[in-house]
Amino acid sequence: MNKNITYWACQVGGWTIHTMFLIAMIGMFGGTNALNQGTIILQFIILIGLIISSHIYSLYVKQHQWHELAVKQLIPRALLGAFITSVIAQVFIHLIIYWLTPLNGIQPFSIVSFWGYVFNVFLVMCLWSTIYFSVKSSRKTRAMEVEKLALKAALQEAELMVLKNQINPHFLFNALNNIRSLILIEPEKARKMITHISDLLRYSIQFNASEKVALKEEVEIVKDYLQLESIQFEDRLKYELDISPETLEIPIPPMAIQLLVENAIKHGLSIQKDGGHIIIKTSKDPSNLTIEVVNSGQLQPKQKREGIGLNNLMERLKILFGPFAVFSLTNTENNTVTASLKIPLK
Incomplete structure (x- = not known):
């Protein structure tokens, strides 16, 4: 399967599962009355915001080749990247639901709630980062193994040809010596x-x-x-x-x-x-x-x-x-x- 198709399938599928989990939690702890039209729209906006922000994060990671870094260098960058992505996602979501197309039935804007949401998304983005970099590392390892096998095969073929070229003059030299004497x-x-x-x-x-x-x-x-x-x-x-x-x-x-x-x-x-x-x-x-x-x-x-x-x-x-x-x-x-x-x- 094409890597881009796989990536987007995981992106949309993973964040959709996350959104469905949130909806299930709202229904479980808030009751059926909490699952109204405004709540569903809010969760859809959150879904879009998380897909877009995490994709921007992945583009930045690719551009700066973070997957090539050692673990000690990667971890602080990944944590900072997850935090910044969480802030961007919440800014996007809050702009829409409070200023661009305000939703009815939601709590008034609060800076404390804002950072609380940032922290929640940060935890999820840490999990997202772990999965993302694990997949990248696995692909890198497989690519290196394939490259190593191809190099080994080429080396063996070269060695085999060298050995062949050593054998041919060996018996020819002996035979020509015999002819010279006769x-x-x-x-x-x-x-x-x-x-x-x-x-x-x-x-x-x-x-x-x-x-x-x-x-x-x-x-x-x-x-x-x-x-x-x-x-x-x-x-x-x-x-x-x-x-x-x-x-x-x-x-x-x-x-x-x-x-x-x-x-x-x-x-x-x-x-x-x-x-x-x-x-x-x-x-x-x-x-x-x-x-x-x-x-x-x-x-x-x-x-x-x-x-x-x-x-x-x-x-x-x-x-x-x-x-x-x-x-x-x-x-x-x-x-x-x-x-x-x-x-x-x-």
């Missing part, structure tokens, strides 16, 4: 590597435009990557894919599997004289997708396996899934290391 002595292998790099670059361009990709797309690029690396490692690299068919369409962060495989080769197989074996597994339960990359070798107690690519992957997972994505890297049986990644499905 281009003169084994040009046929070099041509094959260039084909695989082309596929990787094409995928990386799509990756920069996507937050997630289907797992089957990631598996295809991992095959290219493994073929690329197997040319360099020759017989020292063997790999096996154990991909569950029900996981193929599940969206995952781009480069997630590729980076796990790259990490396994760089920090596992490449430091072993005889190379080793890599197994890539995926499985699914009602809550999580599990991706496992198992490679030959063992982590040493102080060995650090998290390179730039793997660190970036973990940062992206944190941005996309918060604490619900779980990554682990552990020694497992049969002289292997297992990198396990669990991604929430919902």
Whole structure:
């Protein structure tokens, strides 16, 4: 609903309820004879006077931005504003009922009664001010929360893009180094590597435009990557894919599997004289997708396996899934290391 419509609905509705309360009190303590035409007209004039004066007060508050003040600064201003508004309202009401269109059946003007009415309206205006500034504070708080969330989302998007831009040169640099070593002595292998790099670059361009990709797309690029690396490692690299068919369409962060495989080769197989074996597994339960990359070798107690690519992957997972994505890297049986990644499905 439009803020102006809401404001005027509250203004008219609130002061009307106040007026009806006054009429009810007059009827209760003064009897039915007190509820005559003059009394009803008087209460209507009071209603108009309170609506106009409180609206003027709200315009002044907006113009001077009192809702931006601290509580200690606001309270004395609000009390003074409520008092001045009460005086203005009573001056307006008394001018009408005693001088402009005098009403019959009302008590003669009295300065004591005037200030008594001012005090009564002052109490009501204090309540009005409390409600008014509470609503303003609530709206300000909500606006700040929305702004904070929007800023956080923009920051996360920027962080994600930075991480992506760090990953792309990482695998490209390794691949180009491999080609450089083969281009003169084994040009046929070099041509094959260039084909695989082309596929990787094409995928990386799509990756920069996507937050997630289907797992089957990631598996295809991992095959290219493994073929690329197997040319360099020759017989020292063997790999096996154990991909569950029900996981193929599940969206995952781009480069997630590729980076796990790259990490396994760089920090596992490449430091072993005889190379080793890599197994890539995926499985699914009602809550999580599990991706496992198992490679030959063992982590040493102080060995650090998290390179730039793997660190970036973990940062992206944190941005996309918060604490619900779980990554682990552990020694497992049969002289292997297992990198396990669990991604929430919902």
